[in-house]
Amino acid sequence: MNRSLPYLFLLCLVAAMLATGCAGPQKTETARDTGPPEAVAEAGHGTYEGEIVGISERARTISIMVGRGEDARRMMVKYDADTQGINTVAQGYAAVLTYETRGADLYATAVSPRLARLPEGVSEIKTAELEELIFSGEPLFLADSRPPARYAQSHLPGAHSLPVPLLNEKQGEVLPEDKDIPLVFYCGGVT
Amino acid sequence: MSPASAGLAKKLGYTDVRVYLEGEPVWLEAFLPTYSSEEFILHGNVVLVDMRPRNQVIEGRIQGAYSVPFATLENALGDLARNAPIVLYGEDEYQEEEAIFILRAEGFRNVSLVRGGYQGWLKNDGAIESGPIFATEITWVRQLGRGEVSVADFRRAASGEDTSAIIIDARTREEVAELGTFRHTINMPLDEIPSRMDELPRDKTLYVHCATGARADMAYSELVNNGFDVKFLLLDIQDAECDCEIIRPEEQVI
Structure with missing residues (x-):
């Protein structure tokens, strides 16, 4: 892992908010906002904002999904050794990418994760501490916020399946009675 | 998705609420174990592998399991589809953890365990079968997604x-x-x-x-x-x- 801790922290947040739509209206630029690639090429540079849907190190190429709904389009952008922040983004997470045109190709000049914040009063737990907590056998309610199918395939030891829509509907009914028991929520990014 | 849920729990009055932002992907990268649910093990498009000695497998195994004794696991890697979800159980936790390590280190992306192994499965009244094993060749066919060629x-x-x-x-x-x-x-x-x-x-x-x-x-x-x-x-x-x-x-x- 060469990503720094704060980045991961923010990445999952962004992913979380994208997936639930809880971040409110996204400021994603639509294809209409940026215009078709041909028009952009004349301008020489621009910005794409959206989910990274593919990164190939071998081909030095990033695919980013811009726009929403009917306007959603996958844009392929090359990168090189001068591209800033390539290690700070990952497939399945939202990012902001600035690019320039070189000949017929688009090149990323910089890319960074789109930022967000944790809810008030909620803190982060890291892998090592969670591992210790799970295997200590001490009281813990571990909740998997992903869709049930993802939970069924592979979940952390002792985790309960608690998809976001279920919790939103049932609220406290699907949480433990004891309000002082440690609760840990996790997800798996937007994959 | 998890931060939103954590925020809701906090509003409902829970005092100790945290989010594991690194999530399942980082857990897997750390070679830590994950588990599959019973429904997925029995009816999902999985390769279920029993790593216990052959005589125990003949006595009783989870329905649909292939027999790959732990000692032969590394030789069997070529028979396993790399993008198949693989669910393992063995003689004990140590063996299962070692198997997870071997497979993930070899590039198998979806490897998980049966909670509590075979004994845990029996305790939950999961479906079993017994007798000789006829399926010696491990088969798995990917269900094609949009745009995929067979x-x-x-x-x-x-x-x-x-x-x-x-x-x-x-x-x-x-x-x-x-x-x-x-x-x-x-x-x-x-x-x-x-x-x-x-x-x-x-x-x-x-x-x-x-x-x-x-x-x-x-x-x-x-x-x-x-x-x-x-x-x-x-x-x-x-x-x-x-x-x-x-x-x-x-x-x-x-």
């Missing part, structure tokens, strides 16, 4: 039997020079596709492949957006399942 169709294009399709190899020139390529294949590295796609035939179905499927998927989207009739192969081409003849790039005749 290995069988891909093979027909590679052999020249199906002339209505042609293969696009999206790997780099260096990879092709080193590892060779299939017959009836155009080598066009992923990053060159946007600027060179005019060279690709519009009267044939294009089957894109790369090394593991990641670049093929990206190339597929790019070509679909540009009106090509295209599918992609989501397969690690090291898998024996592919079984297509490999030639030197200079021998290529389209």
